[in-house]
Amino acid sequence: MKKLLLLFLLIYFSHNVTAQNIKISKRVIKDSIHLDFINPFYASMEMNLHPLDSTKSIIKVNTYGLLKYNDTLKNALVIPINKIEDTTKINVKSYIKFKANFGDPNSNIDKNYRYTLPYPKGKKYKIIQSFGGKFSHNKPHSKYAIDFGTKIGDTITAARGGIVFFVKEDSNEYCKSRKCIDKGNKVLILHNDGTMAHYVHLDFNGALVDFGDKVEVGQAIAISGMTGFTTKPHLHLVMYKSGGISIPFYFFTLKGKNVKN
Structure with a gap:
């Protein structure tokens, strides 16, 4: 039976x-x-x-x-x-x-892809922590992350198109220690080469997309906030391959110049 x-x-x-x-x-x-x-x-x-x-x-x-x-x-x-x-x-x-x-370890990652900055055109933000940052970008899952100094309520856009495979927006908590690491609101997007983008520290109810949505590059996907393990409002952006390992990624500017942050 x-x-x-x-x-x-x-x-x-x-x-x-x-x-x-x-x-x-x-x-x-x-x-x-x-x-x-x-x-x-x-x-x-x-x-x-x-x-x-x-x-x-x-x-x-x-x-x-x-x-x-x-x-x-x-x-x-x-x-x-x-x-x-x-x-x-x-x-x-x-x-x-x-x-x-x-993640799929057999994915053929496009290492030459150039990402669009994760906020609307015309906006400028200071990078407050980049690759290998000593405060929190010092582990395999976070080594290649970039923190943009966004403010609460700012619009976050997709740096690359893909499909939304996870959304968390139910937290309004933050603290300055790793005990709050699971309190961060986030949107996770799968790209066509198997890499995955994590947009973290979003606002309470700050997701503008839902599970299963297909998004285009530059599309508004979330509202910036201050949730999780953080000392100030910002957007934490990181790209992953399988195994929970962060990977380097690169942006291009409107003038076509490559930018490595």
């Missing part, structure tokens, strides 16, 4: 930028619970699962999956029913270590 139930799992990505929800399909087959993990995001996702030392002798784990949009990692976790206290409330983290990252 098989029973199917959709659940949700709260997971943290390895670069600790945000928490996401993946879908879980629960099947009861004979004397075991089979959990399938489903990627509901337009961006591909790498999943790495490993049993805890205390559970590896009693469960089965499908340790790796590279899932495109709506793909399923079958039998991600198989647990004997007699090892579960309440089959309606399964705490996955009690059985496995789970790590996931957006």
